[in-house]
Amino acid sequence: MSTWSLPRPMLAVPVADPALPPDWAAEPKWDGYRSLIGRWADGRVVVGSRTGGDLTAAFPDIAAAAVRRLPGDIVLDGELVVWENGRLAFERLQQRAHRTAVSAARAAQQWPAHFVAFDLLRQGDDDLTARPYRSRRKALERLFADRDLQPPWTLCPSTTDPREATGWLQWSAAGMEGLVFKRLDQRYVPNGRGWLKYRMRHTTEAVIGAVSCTTSAPVTALLGRFDSDGRLRYAGRTTVLSAPARRALAAGLRHAESGHPWTGRTFSVAWGSRERLTVRLVEPDVVVEVAVDVSLEPSGRWRHPVRLLRVRTDMAPTDVPLFGRPQ
Known part of the structure; x- marks a missing residue:
């Protein structure tokens, strides 16, 4: 042997x-x-x-x-x-x-x-x-x-x-x-x-549905996209935000009112982890440009963390590509 x-x-x-x-x-x-x-x-x-x-x-x-x-x-x-x-x-x-x-x-x-x-x-x-x-x-x-x-x-x-x-x-x-x-x-x-x-990476847009830590000092952003029925679906999470990105987001984020589509939902700290991430739900009206790779799960989410590039004040949430589409 x-x-x-x-x-x-x-x-x-x-x-x-x-x-x-x-x-x-x-x-x-x-x-x-x-x-x-x-x-x-x-x-x-x-x-x-x-x-x-x-x-x-x-x-x-x-x-x-x-x-x-x-x-x-x-x-x-x-x-x-x-x-x-x-x-x-x-x-x-x-x-x-x-x-x-x-x-x-x-x-x-x-x-x-x-x-x-x-x-x-x-x-x-x-x-x-x-x-x-x-x-x-x-x-x-x-x-x-x-x-x-x-x-x-x-x-x-x-x-x-x-x-x-x-x-x-x-x-x-x-x-x-x-x-x-x-x-x-x-x-x-x-x-x-x-x-x-x-x-391979490309840039695209997403809507911010929540942030980790606080809205005044967000650490990461939880991203969403609307599906064809108008529901906000969770699409992925950013890497740790840079200081300029935190400041730009803090100026535009609004605490979510009642009826947020992610109310009651929990998010894990990392894939496979049982530890829950502390998040703050925000009104899904801030659009950001992000750099993502091509790894899209069958569920429609980005499999790897994405990098936030800038806030797109010139775009409305309805301008963002639908959930499940890489572009």
């Missing part, structure tokens, strides 16, 4: 420029769960999370596919994704991540996962992490060809052509988040931040 274990994944640092640097390769940035999959020679399979957790029981479909199709003593790095209605559905991954046994099996049938492989770290007795990216990539491509790997296995695209990489940014409608850049001669450093990542 092999004694090796799954390493921690190599990480990336954010960059603001989507241009592919010379002597680097680009890959699409997927809206999923970063995962390492290991299959031992004795048949044992582990689906590991970015933080070292064990997701094997939550994704029995992927574990079973590893037993059927992968050779022994192998480690793949990649992304777990779920497709729904033609786009990546991160919310379905969240719903699957903490299930076990019968519940996990039902979820696998309802929302089958795919594994997008973008690196090969071990093959047989060979530890490939010391090899350059270009060498590991060739080995990964040979693995897919030799084993004729089909869904749920997907080979992540890779290119050194800047035009092709730029073209992948058009996939945002399917939930693609951006690009990851990897130097061709770079070794794989577990838990090291040697890659680069560019996340």
Whole structure:
């Protein structure tokens, strides 16, 4: 029996420029769960999370596919994704991540996962992490060809052509988040931040429905958009506001009168947290311009915190795009 274990994944640092640097390769940035999959020679399979957790029981479909199709003593790095209605559905991954046994099996049938492989770290007795990216990539491509790997296995695209990489940014409608850049001669450093990542962002508008802390000194803003029936729906929360933004909001916010659509609603401090955020409801008549990325949950909310850019005194709430639309 092999004694090796799954390493921690190599990480990336954010960059603001989507241009592919010379002597680097680009890959699409997927809206999923970063995962390492290991299959031992004795048949044992582990689906590991970015933080070292064990997701094997939550994704029995992927574990079973590893037993059927992968050779022994192998480690793949990649992304777990779920497709729904033609786009990546991160919310379905969240719903699957903490299930076990019968519940996990039902979820696998309802929302089958795919594994997008973008690196090969071990093959047989060979530890490939010391090899350059270009060498590991060739080995990964040979693995897919030799084993004729089909869904749920997907080979992540890779290119050194800047035009092709730029073209992948058009996939945002399917939930693609951006690009990851990897130097061709770079070794794989577990838990090291040697890659680069560019996340697509755009500016749009939203209405402020509440703020954390107080209206005179707001810390974050809770954003809403009206749906087609005229109901104010919660769309997301900003990062911590800058001092100028706090002053600008404090001058325009009005405490909510009775009948606010979010009356009685609670908001958590962070996703997955049971701690409740202290908020103050305000009249939904202040429009702000925000910078957001393309990760939109199936519920219609922005999945990541957004950055408030400025107050739009020239716009009315009815000018804001409807709930569930990125623009």
